[in-house]
Amino acid sequence: MTVPVFRFDNSYARELPGFYVAWQPDRVPAPRLLYLNRSLAEELGLDAVALAGPQGASIFAGNLLPEGAEPIAQVYAGHQFGGFVAQLGDGRALVLGEVLDRQGRRRDLAFKGSGRTPFSRGGDGKAALGPMLREVLMGEAMHALGVPTTRALAVAATGEQVLREQALPGAVLTRVAASHIRVGTFEFFAARGEHERVRQLAEYTIARHDPQLRGEPGRFLALLDAVVQRQAALLAQWMNLGFIHGVMNTDNVALSGETIDYGPCAFLEAYDPQAVFSSIDHGGRYAFGRQPQIMRWNLTRFAECLLPLLAEEPQHAVELAREVLGRFEPRYRARLLQAQRARLGLRGADADVDVDADVDAQDGALADDWLALLHRQQVDFTLGWRRLADAAQGHEAPLLALFTDAQEPLAWLARWRARCAREDALGWGAGVAAEQARADAMRRVSPRIIPRHHRVEAALDAASEQGELEPFTRLLEALRRPFDDDPGLDWFAEPAPRELTACYRTFCGT
Secondary structure, three states, rough: OOOOOOOEHHHHHHHHHOOOOOOOOOOOOOEEEEEHHHHHOOOOOOHHHHHHHHHHHHHHHHHOOOOOOOOEEOOOOEEOOOEEEEEOOOOEEEEEEEEEOOOEEEEEEEEEEOOOOOOOOOOOEEOOOHHHHHHHHHHHHHOOOOEEEEEEEEEEEEEEEEEEOOEEEEEEEEEOOOOOOEHHHHOOOOOOOOOOHHHHHHHHHHHHHHHHHHHOOOOOHHHHHHHHHHHHHEEEEEEEEHOOOOOHHHHHEEEOOOOOOOOOOEEEEEEOOOOEOOOOOOOOOOOOOHHHHHHHHHHHHHHHHHHHOOOOHHHHHHEEEEEEOOOOHHHHHHHHHHHHHHHHHHHHHHOOOOOOOHHHHHHHHHHHHHHHHHOOOOOOOHHHHHHHHHHHOOOOOHOOOOOOOOOOOHHHHHHHHHHHHHHHHHHHOHHHHHHHHHHHHHHHHOOOOOOOOOHHHHHHHHHHHHHHHHHHHHHEEEEEEEEOOOOOHHHHHHOOHHHHHOOEEEEOOO
């Protein structure tokens, strides 16, 4: 039988010797394909039908490598919870290679859970089924919400048990990413004073992610600026949707601007800027409301790596970097306000509408006061925004039912309606038609379905403990329709019980 064709062109392995170790995945006793993302496979130019059979199981479990694959374990360092670890690297992951998709985009294919590597640091290199299926759910939810993200192409059971607190069924995830270049990749070589390797990596990163900068004077400063811009946009989306990454170490920051490494992540239920679900974040370093601050900190670590490339005189290099880093906060704020305006049903979110600074301040205060209102009364973040669209059509009851004190939001609603009326007076319409248009626009950006804690855990438990994948499949299909009002999805939109949310903890899965 012919092995399905992968269009590999492995530039990282070819152009960056010394940045990785060539390695092979472990063979497993009983590969079985549990999940295949057929639409993603087709996007990558792969034969989804062929991959859905036994050969696909062997490929995605690591027993059969397709022609052209060059598995490598990438080396990187990282600041983990603020402390620097000089060598981390792919301890249970391998980049199989890069494929060119149907649009000519270069995409990494990588295993997770494929066995020990030289960077495993005593770990077994394996992965349990539950965390791999979690990555599928979270990645596909983020993709459906329009957030840049790595995605799962496949999950294969291995027929092995992996030992954590208990024996769990093993699995291998195949992840697709724009690249796996991290802030920590730069830190590894910068910490060793290997500035030429930092330059080599920077040139490669520019060629891969910002090719318009190739050969340009000042390109390394421009690379820093591009990464700052991508991360500001990404953080605004996280914060606007209530997503908590959970472990924002520098080795989990991809220079492509994609969300990467879905470990102890979660979506907010009751709104709380101090929310922490990760079992390993004891001090709340990566709490929901601290994520923008932490990303700025991580970008500063990236800038430090680039300093020798920015200017010959060290102080001048620092000044240049500071100027670029200073753009993170205003860019993030502008992106977040743009997204919040859309959720508030305000046309000021449109790029062709001239909104002055006073209106920016007023709209920012309106959004901030809305969030403070949700926080004070512990209102469900997702449902609060979604039911605001009902209020746009004059149906306040569903929204007010979320509040323990239904009188408190009335003053804010009056301010919001006055702001909407000022826009309508500029000629964008009025009456029932305008209300319907505003509500429809709000529903297109305020999801109804997110990965709720209890639904995710129930699906993962069924798969891990009973070998039952139907709950996972049903939840996945719902998450791919986050804005859908289909009554058949009502069950997936229900919040978790507060007693569950109060003690909910997520785990990294290692």
